[in-house]
Amino acid sequence: MRLDIVTIFPEYLEPLNVSLVGKARARGVLDVRVHDLRRWTHDRHNTVDDTPYGGGPGMVMKPEPWGEALDTILASDEDGREPVLVVPTPSGSPFTQRTAVELAAESWLVFTPARYEGIDRRVIEEYGERLRVRELSIGDYVLAGGEAPVLVMVEAVARLLPGVLGNAESHRDDSFAPGAMASLLEGPVYTKPPLWRGRGIPEVLLSGHHGRIARWRRDQAFRRTARYRPDLVERCDPAALGAQDREL
Ligand code: SAM
Numbered sequence: 001m002r003l004d005i006v007t008i009f010p011e012y013l014e015p016l017n018v019s020l021v022g023k024a025r026a027r028g029v030l031d032v033r034v035h036d037l038r039r040w041t042h043d044r045h046n047t048v049d050d051t052p053y054g055g056g057p058g059m060v061m062k063p064e065p066w067g068e069a070l071d072t073i074l075a076s077d078e079d080g081r082e083p084v085l086v087v088p089t090p091s092g093s094p095f096t097q098r099t100a101v102e103l104a105a106e107s108w109l110v111f112t113p114a115r116y117e118g119i120d121r122r123v124i125e126e127y128g129e130r131l132r133v134r135e136l137s138i139g140d141y142v143l144a145g146g147e148a149p150v151l152v153m154v155e156a157v158a159r160l161l162p163g164v165l166g167n168a169e170s171h172r173d174d175s176f177a178p179g180a181m182a183s184l185l186e187g188p189v190y191t192k193p194p195l196w197r198g199r200g201i202p203e204v205l206l207s208g209h210h211g212r213i214a215r216w217r218r219d220q221a222f223r224r225t226a227r228y229r230p231d232l233v234e235r236c237d238p239a240a241l242g243a244q245d246r247e248l
Pocket of ligand 1: 117
């Protein structure tokens with residue numbers, strides 16, 4: 001998968017060199033290219049922003065550098081891939097695990113993390129006529145820039161790519177994962193030692209009985225979801241709930 005990220009703070013994306021994403025890059029699973037937007041400015045001050053039409057506080061990112069940057073990047077494809085333009089914005093649709101799964105099926109994502117009050121709307125309109133655009137919010141709060149949202153999205157997508165997680169099964173039971181645990185948060189997890197500061201672990205996990213363990217995990221997931229995210233339980237497909245869930 002190829003990822004292009006255009007930003008005025010390329011150094012903000014340095015975490016993409018470490019851990020899971022860094023290893024995926026080193027193994028060639030991910031081809032990440034970070035671009036400095038100021039490369040496509042032509043004035044002495046490398047200006048990327050200007051005052052908003054209609055007045056008001058803050059600055060807006062100018063369309064010209066974005067247009068030149070995106071034209072250059074989109075023309076640089078070597079493999080005939082069809083890009084998806086990912087625009088982080090608090091006014092986008094929510095980025096969820098489902099979105100991560102959809103993006104993980106793509107071969108080329110181009111991210112446009114903004115600063116100030118965002119990018120001149122005409123840029124999104126212009127590229128929306130040529131390619132698929134996803135305007136995505138990572139949550140109902142406002143950050144100073146889109147770089148942290150890009151780090152969030154790239155990590156969520158990268159761990160779904162084949163060959164990235166050491167154990168491909170690891171994300172099967174994650175919170176929000178499709179399948180038996182769909183729409184549920186993951187319950188508690190334990191490892192060795194069996195006794196720590198006088199605290200043991202639930203007996204069932206030592207039973208070796210896969211059916212009982214699976215049932216226990218699902219019960220725990222259900223209890224946790226009901227406690228912290230009752231909205232998810234309400235949205236759950238009733239057919240997906242067993243009689244045992246209803247008793248909890
Ligand atoms: N005026 C904008 C609004 O209220 O929607 C906020 C602009 S914010 C200060 C600057 C940039 O940070 C945004 O254009 C976007 O790239 C990024 N950003 C901030 N919060 C975000 C969020 N929750 N999800 C995704 N991107 C976000």
